[in-house]
Every structure is written in structure tokens, then in C-alpha cells.
Amino acid sequence: MSDSLKRRVNAIRERINIRLFDSRDNVLRDLRTAGVLVSSLTILALIYFHGFHLTIPERVVVGFIIKFSIGFYLLKYVLEFVYSFSPIQHLKETKWEGILMAFLFLNILSINIFDTEIMSFFGELLGLEALDQFFLIFIQGYFLLIVFLELGKASTFLPFASLSPPALLAISFIILILIGTGLLMLPEMTSSGMSMPFSDALFTSISASCVTGLIVVDTATYFSFKGQFIIMMLFQLGGLNIISFATFFALFTKKGIGIRHQSLIQANYSNESLTSSAELFRKIIRFTFQIEALGAILIFFFWGANLHFDSLGQRLFYSIFHSISAFNNAGFSLFTNGLMEAPIQNSYFLHLxxxxxxxxxxxxxxxxxxxxxxxxxxxxxxxxxxxxxxxxxxxxxxxxxxxxxxxxxxxxxxxxxxxxxxxxxxxxxxxxxxxxxxxxxxxxxxxxxxxxxxxxxxxxxxxxxxxxxxxxxxxxxxxxxxxxxxxxxxxxxxxxxxxxxxxxxxxxxxxxxxxxxxxxxxxxxxxxxxxxxxxxxxxxxxxxxxxxxxxxxxxxxxxxxxxxxxxxxxxxxxxxxxxxxxxxxxxxxxSSRKKESNDYKYPKANFMVG
Structure with a gap:
């Protein structure tokens, strides 16, 4: 691009920024607020869609909510791009969101031109009929996380600033367990189509969230694919929570948690300083997914000749499930007898x-x-x-x-x-x-x-x-x-x-x-x-x-x-x-730690021990 063209583009951009400046703050704030409402509504709609057997009118309503949320997020992304003072920098900072927006746009074109959803096509190819729906859940969860991060940076939703990171960690596990319990109680999560008893759902959710693996029902036969997917998400989040939640909150409460809390996080992660917590968090996520992905690939090819799957998608899901379960030390298996199941009991390469x-x-x-x-x-x-x-x-x-x-x-x-x-x-x-x-x-x-x-x-x-x-x-x-x-x-x-x-x-x-x-x-x-x-x-x-x-x-x-x-x-x-x-x-x-006083010192005690 020539210098003259650059100057023209910059001049046009400057005029646009001046025109939009007065409304910028109000528009962006309204978009964030609407984003929270739309995300919450869509997540509830998707939970209702996957958790219950719906009538045709109910499916139409849920479909409308999902399509509306996709349209809203496309509009939201475009408006944020337009209102950005530096569009190129905005694209760099929101590259993952941009990739998702591009995929949604291509998906809309595919539906209107070829009458086919991209994820539905790949779902049928892999034998995972619900792949497109779970992808939509991922998208909505991703955007909901983005909304909370934006609010967190603005310090508008964290009354937790006075709480210690350990308290936040405990609360995060309780929330995860309660959400898991509610999801597992939905009728469509079980293979029988009946709602799971609260006590069994709570036990299973705690076991999965705390990456333990103790079960009161057979994971392989009691749960449907959706229920098994929820369990996998619980022990994935549970495995990451213990090592990432304190770092996550530290990024946004660093000014308020104090030196003692910073030193606590630093000790927990063997980190050089809290200022490198963001880098540590990225490495944790990267290492996790790299090892789990490599493990899933190896497991996929070493199930053994005696084990037969119904489809390629089932084989892929079993591979991913057991890789995540292994790396997070969860111990959950999709076989009734665990890895001593007859077809894989002697698959020693798989065991290694x-x-x-x-x-x-x-x-x-x-x-x-x-x-x-x-x-x-x-x-x-x-x-x-x-x-x-x-x-x-x-x-x-x-x-x-x-x-x-x-x-x-x-x-x-x-x-x-x-x-x-x-x-x-x-x-x-x-x-x-x-x-x-x-x-x-x-x-x-x-x-x-x-x-x-x-x-x-x-x-x-x-x-x-x-x-x-x-x-x-x-x-x-x-x-x-x-x-x-x-x-x-x-x-x-x-x-x-x-x-x-x-x-x-x-x-x-x-x-x-x-x-x-x-x-x-x-x-x-x-x-x-x-x-x-x-x-x-x-x-x-x-x-x-x-x-x-x-x-x-x-x-x-x-x-x-x-x-x-x-x-x-x-x-x-x-x-x-x-x-x-x-x-x-x-x-x-x-409990809170009491401050030690150096004003006095008791004499040393001396007595026999042992």
C-alpha cells in the first residue's frame, strides 16, 4: 500500500471515529449487556433442547433462539469492529472470535446455498448426529466467557474481590458440581430417558468434578451419549480448575488481593512471579490440549482388533474420553468393567x-x-x-x-x-x-x-x-x-x-x-x-x-x-x-490469618517428646 493511499485510509478512518465517538461508549456497553442476556437465554434454550424430549413447536422455538443468537453475535462483532479505533489491532486481539464469526457466516451461506449445515455434514460423516448441537453449545459458552471476561476487566461483576483465591477456588468447584448435578438430572442424559435421582447425580457430579472416578451407576450403560459428554466436560474442567482458577482470578483481581494472596498463588504454581500468570495460564491450556490430543490419536489406533465400534464417531469419542480421563487422572471409563473389559483386557500397547x-x-x-x-x-x-x-x-x-x-x-x-x-x-x-x-x-x-x-x-x-x-x-x-x-x-x-x-x-x-x-x-x-x-x-x-x-x-x-x-x-x-x-x-x-506481632516474644519451652 502506497503512502498516499495509507493517508487517505487513515483520514477516512479518522472521520469515521469522530462521527462515532459520542455514541461509542453507550453502544459498546449496551452490546455487552445484551450479550449477557442473549448468551444466558441461548444456553438455557440449548440445555432445554438437549435435556428433554421436545415437541415440534418447542423445537421451532429453540431453533429460532439459536438462530437469533447467531445473528446477534455476528452483528455484535461487526459493530465492535466498526467502533474500534484500531480495526487491525481489534482483529488481532479477537482472532479466535473472528474465526468463529467467519465459520458462522460460512455456515449461513452453506444453509442458504446448499441447504446443508457444515457441522451436520461432518456429524453425519463421523457418525455423531449431535455434533452440530454440541458445537453450538461450545460457541455460546465461548461467547458467554468472553462477556464475563469483558465485565471482569471492567471490574463490574466481581464483588468477590474481598474473598481470598482459595475461597474463590472452593466456590468455583461448588458451582461446577451444582451445574453438573442439574445437567445429569435431565431426562435425555440417561439411556432410559428417565431423570437421574438427585443423590446419584450429586455423587456422580462430585466424582467427575473432583476427578475421582468412583461411581454409583455404570457410566457405560446408564448414561446416554449426552450424559457421557457432560461427565467428560466435568472432569476436564475439574482437572483444570485446581491449577488454573486462582491464576484466572488473579489476572483480574491482582490489585485487590494483596501481597499475601499473590505469594500464595505464586507458591501453588511454582511461578516466578504473578506478572507471568497469564503466560502460565496459556501454557497450562496448551500443554493440556496438546497431550490430550496426542493421547487420543494414539488410543484411537491402539484399541485392538477385538474391540468393535458402531461407527467412526463412536471410536473417536471413546478415544477422546479416555485420553482426557487419563490426563486429568479421573479414572472414568466407558466400559462396564473398566480397562479389564474382555476386548481390551489384553491390549497391552493401549495400557502403556x-x-x-x-x-x-x-x-x-x-x-x-x-x-x-x-x-x-x-x-x-x-x-x-x-x-x-x-x-x-x-x-x-x-x-x-x-x-x-x-x-x-x-x-x-x-x-x-x-x-x-x-x-x-x-x-x-x-x-x-x-x-x-x-x-x-x-x-x-x-x-x-x-x-x-x-x-x-x-x-x-x-x-x-x-x-x-x-x-x-x-x-x-x-x-x-x-x-x-x-x-x-x-x-x-x-x-x-x-x-x-x-x-x-x-x-x-x-x-x-x-x-x-x-x-x-x-x-x-x-x-x-x-x-x-x-x-x-x-x-x-x-x-x-x-x-x-x-x-x-x-x-x-x-x-x-x-x-x-x-x-x-x-x-x-x-x-x-x-x-x-x-x-x-x-x-x-x-478462616483469615491473624497478623503476627513482633512486639513481644515468649520464652522457649523445653519438654520431652517421644
């Missing part, structure tokens, strides 16, 4: 793929970023003396040691037990798989109820430790256990300082590790105590296994979940929730 996805999900995003980010790799290549962070090394070493220990114990005690009918290669892979998934994922390729008592006890130990900090997994975390162990070892050796990798561990971290350890043990013991009163007929070993599995969000069960009494189910649900958001996070959310 899922185990690797589980391990990646349990390493923690800080460790994944430290190991695989190109910038970090190049930095270590240029500076050979620069190593992985202490947290990453603890996560890697702990994961390796626990994998080996779990493999050895399971292989030795189940060699002539649950693995007696397998080949030596199958036994090795089965032992590796159970060692990897027991700590937090909850998948099984053997009958957990048939395991020897020593294996169950050792599995309780593995589940209690769980995954690494900042991961999608549960448990007290490998770093917590490592610090408790190192502190005890240093005390036994008479050392006053706790050291690892030639670095000294600060007392603040040690105190936090002991607090997490103590709270976790206390909650688990209280849960076992109540279960022993409400469900004594199930046996102490199985009750203890179930409680630890619930609190550590693992999802393995000896088969007693559906047999629990009402009180027993309540205990398990509370354990899953508390275990997911973390006992320390819950303590921060429910």
Missing part, C-alpha cells in the same frame, strides 16, 4: 499409552514446563550447569521411586493371583500399569476386589502420596511426602537443617508440608471412623481403601461404592471434595 498419559498428568505443569519448554531446554543446553528446579527433581525422583516400588509389590504378590492367567510380558505391563494408575488415576486392568491384602495396604500408601504438586492428580503430593520424610530423616541423624540437592529447605515449606500431612491423615481417619459406624458390614480394610481412594481422588474401589448407605455416600462425597480442593486451601478459604 494410557499409563504414560496418566504419568504426564500426575507430574505437574511446573515440572512439564521445566522439562519440555523449548526455552528451558535451550537455556540448559547453553548453560550445562543449570539444572531442573528442586521441585521438578523431587517430582521426577519421587515418581520414579514410587513407580518401581508399586511395580515390585504388585508383581510379587499378584504373580500367582490376579495375573496368574497372563503371559510374563502381560504380567510386567499389568504391574507397570497398576503402579502408575493406583497413585491417583483410578483405572484398573485387574479386579481390585480380588487383590491380596498386602497389595491393598500398599495401594493405600501409594494413593495417600498421590501425584505431584500443580498436577491434575490428588493425594498429599510427592513433594509433601518427600519433605516430611527428609525432615524426619534429618531429625534422626541429629541435623538441624533439612537439605536436598545442595539446597536448604526453608521452615515455611516444612511447616506447610507437616500441616497438609496432619490435616489429610485427620480427615481420612475421621472418614474411616464414620464409615465403620454407618457401614460396618463392608469390612474395615475395604472401608479404609474406599475412604483413602475418595480423599486422594483416585477412584479405585473394591466394589463397595454402590453398596454404601446414605451416610456412607455423604462421607465419600465430602472426602472427594475436601481432598480435591485441599485441606490447607479449605482452611485458608474458611
Amino acid at each position: 499409552i494410557i499409563a504414560i498419559i496418566v504419568i504426564f498428568g500426575g507430574l505437574g505443569f511446573g515440572t512439564i514446563r521445566d522439562i519440555f519448554t523449548l526455552r528451558q531446554v535451550r537455556e540448559r543446553m547453553r548453560k550445562p550447569w543449570k539444572t531442573l528446579s528442586v521441585g521438578s527433581r523431587i517430582a521426577l525422583y519421587s515418581t520414579g521411586v514410587l513407580l518401581v516400588l508399586g511395580f515390585v509389590v504388585f508383581f510379587v504378590f499378584e504373580f500367582n493371583g490376579t495375573m496368574a492367567d497372563k503371559s510374563i510380558g502381560g504380567q510386567i505391563i499389568t504391574a507397570i500399569f497398576q503402579s502408575a494408575t493406583t497413585r491417583t488415576a483410578g483405572f484398573n486392568t485387574v479386579d481390585i476386589g480380588s487383590l491380596a491384602l498386602p497389595v491393598l495396604i500398599f495401594f493405600i500408601f501409594l494413593m495417600f502420596i498421590g501425584a505431584s504438586t500443580g498436577s491434575t492428580g490428588g493425594g498429599i503430593k510427592t513433594t509433601t511426602f518427600a519433605l516430611v520424610f527428609l525432615s524426619a530423616w534429618s531429625t534422626i541423624r541429629g541435623k538441624k537443617k533439612v537439605e536436598i540437592f545442595k539446597q536448604t529447605i526453608p521452615w515455611e515449606l516444612l511447616n506447610r508440608a507437616f500441616s497438609i500431612f496432619l490435616f489429610s491423615v485427620s480427615v481420612i481417619l475421621v472418614g474411616i471412623f464414620v464409615l465403620s459406624i454407618s457401614d460396618p458390614h463392608l469390612g474395615l480394610a475395604r472401608i479404609a481403601f474406599e475412604e483413602v481412594s475418595a480423599f486422594c481422588t483416585v477412584g479405585l474401589s473394591t466394589g463397595i461404592t454402590s453398596e454404601l448407605s446414605g451416610v456412607g455416600r455423604t462421607v465419600i462425597m465430602l472426602s472427594m471434595f475436601i481432598g480435591r480442593i485441599g485441606t490447607i486451601t479449605l482452611a485458608f478459604a474458611l
Whole structure:
């Protein structure tokens, strides 16, 4: 473009901006307000459409609402473009929204010219008849998120500014659980077309949102495709919530949450500073979808020749479902017997793929970023003396040691037990798989109820430790256990300082590790105590296994979940929730920290311990 042409374009644009300037603020504000109303109405219409069996007139009304919302958003995007002082910059900042708008525009042209919806065409091709409808749900959810982000930046909807990030985190999980419960109770979510009982829906929603995997109904047969899709969305959001919600809110409440809250978020994510939270958030999302997509592709090709799907779309959905479930350490499966289902029980390549996805999900995003980010790799290549962070090394070493220990114990005690009918290669892979998934994922390729008592006890130990900090997994975390162990070892050796990798561990971290350890043990013991009163007929070993599995969000069960009494189910649900958001996070959310005074200091106490 020549300079003269640029000057003409800029002059025209300047005249347009001057003409629109007086009405700009009012128009944009009205568009945001209308966007919230339209998004809410459309989401409710889509929920009604997918949740109930509608008559023809009702379908016409829902279709009109959807078409109206599409037209509104196209108009909204065009007006925002016109009112923008810098249209090119606006296109760059809203590129994803622009892509969606372009797709909607092409879809409208396709309907009017070829009488075919693009997503319906691909849905029929893949065997997913509801693909177009779920895409519309995605679009409306995407725009609803955009509306809330705009309001958040303007600070018009956050009375939560006075709440702590842990409180926001707890509230976000409660909201997710309640929404999931309501959706799962819709008639069309079940294969029978009947509404799911509230207690069962609440249990399933908590289990999915807290990425646990304990079930009271068979996910494979009880739910329709729509219900299974909702469950998949719940454990996808639940897996991301624990590691992204505090960062998400920190981006918009940074000025109001204070230094203490900023340091809390920084510690949770092993982040250099809060100013890089946006970058961390983008990396979390990118790593998540990259690993899940690669996992789904590998699973798609390694289901095994014995498993037959009804359509290509079903095979694709099963692949995506199990990849997301594995990475988020959720443990949900679309097979009645889990991965010990007859057609895939001996698909050992599939087992290894899922185990690797589980391990990646349990390493923690800080460790994944430290190991695989190109910038970090190049930095270590240029500076050979620069190593992985202490947290990453603890996560890697702990994961390796626990994998080996779990493999050895399971292989030795189940060699002539649950693995007696397998080949030596199958036994090795089965032992590796159970060692990897027991700590937090909850998948099984053997009958957990048939395991020897020593294996169950050792599995309780593995589940209690769980995954690494900042991961999608549960448990007290490998770093917590490592610090408790190192502190005890240093005390036994008479050392006053706790050291690892030639670095000294600060007392603040040690105190936090002991607090997490103590709270976790206390909650688990209280849960076992109540279960022993409400469900004594199930046996102490199985009750203890179930409680630890619930609190550590693992999802393995000896088969007693559906047999629990009402009180027993309540205990398990509370354990899953508390275990997911973390006992320390819950303590921060429910109480405020008192300011310490340096005006006085009590004398040291001296007494015998032990």
C-alpha cells in the first residue's frame, strides 16, 4: 500500500471515529449487556433442547433462539469492529472470535446455498448426529466467557474481590458440581430417558468434578451419549480448575488481593512471579490440549482388533474420553468393567499409552514446563550447569521411586493371583500399569476386589502420596511426602537443617508440608471412623481403601461404592471434595490469618517428646 493511499485510509478512518465517538461508549456497553442476556437465554434454550424430549413447536422455538443468537453475535462483532479505533489491532486481539464469526457466516451461506449445515455434514460423516448441537453449545459458552471476561476487566461483576483465591477456588468447584448435578438430572442424559435421582447425580457430579472416578451407576450403560459428554466436560474442567482458577482470578483481581494472596498463588504454581500468570495460564491450556490430543490419536489406533465400534464417531469419542480421563487422572471409563473389559483386557500397547498419559498428568505443569519448554531446554543446553528446579527433581525422583516400588509389590504378590492367567510380558505391563494408575488415576486392568491384602495396604500408601504438586492428580503430593520424610530423616541423624540437592529447605515449606500431612491423615481417619459406624458390614480394610481412594481422588474401589448407605455416600462425597480442593486451601478459604506481632516474644519451652 502506497503512502498516499495509507493517508487517505487513515483520514477516512479518522472521520469515521469522530462521527462515532459520542455514541461509542453507550453502544459498546449496551452490546455487552445484551450479550449477557442473549448468551444466558441461548444456553438455557440449548440445555432445554438437549435435556428433554421436545415437541415440534418447542423445537421451532429453540431453533429460532439459536438462530437469533447467531445473528446477534455476528452483528455484535461487526459493530465492535466498526467502533474500534484500531480495526487491525481489534482483529488481532479477537482472532479466535473472528474465526468463529467467519465459520458462522460460512455456515449461513452453506444453509442458504446448499441447504446443508457444515457441522451436520461432518456429524453425519463421523457418525455423531449431535455434533452440530454440541458445537453450538461450545460457541455460546465461548461467547458467554468472553462477556464475563469483558465485565471482569471492567471490574463490574466481581464483588468477590474481598474473598481470598482459595475461597474463590472452593466456590468455583461448588458451582461446577451444582451445574453438573442439574445437567445429569435431565431426562435425555440417561439411556432410559428417565431423570437421574438427585443423590446419584450429586455423587456422580462430585466424582467427575473432583476427578475421582468412583461411581454409583455404570457410566457405560446408564448414561446416554449426552450424559457421557457432560461427565467428560466435568472432569476436564475439574482437572483444570485446581491449577488454573486462582491464576484466572488473579489476572483480574491482582490489585485487590494483596501481597499475601499473590505469594500464595505464586507458591501453588511454582511461578516466578504473578506478572507471568497469564503466560502460565496459556501454557497450562496448551500443554493440556496438546497431550490430550496426542493421547487420543494414539488410543484411537491402539484399541485392538477385538474391540468393535458402531461407527467412526463412536471410536473417536471413546478415544477422546479416555485420553482426557487419563490426563486429568479421573479414572472414568466407558466400559462396564473398566480397562479389564474382555476386548481390551489384553491390549497391552493401549495400557502403556494410557499409563504414560496418566504419568504426564500426575507430574505437574511446573515440572512439564521445566522439562519440555523449548526455552528451558535451550537455556540448559547453553548453560550445562543449570539444572531442573528442586521441585521438578523431587517430582521426577519421587515418581520414579514410587513407580518401581508399586511395580515390585504388585508383581510379587499378584504373580500367582490376579495375573496368574497372563503371559510374563502381560504380567510386567499389568504391574507397570497398576503402579502408575493406583497413585491417583483410578483405572484398573485387574479386579481390585480380588487383590491380596498386602497389595491393598500398599495401594493405600501409594494413593495417600498421590501425584505431584500443580498436577491434575490428588493425594498429599510427592513433594509433601518427600519433605516430611527428609525432615524426619534429618531429625534422626541429629541435623538441624533439612537439605536436598545442595539446597536448604526453608521452615515455611516444612511447616506447610507437616500441616497438609496432619490435616489429610485427620480427615481420612475421621472418614474411616464414620464409615465403620454407618457401614460396618463392608469390612474395615475395604472401608479404609474406599475412604483413602475418595480423599486422594483416585477412584479405585473394591466394589463397595454402590453398596454404601446414605451416610456412607455423604462421607465419600465430602472426602472427594475436601481432598480435591485441599485441606490447607479449605482452611485458608474458611478462616483469615491473624497478623503476627513482633512486639513481644515468649520464652522457649523445653519438654520431652517421644
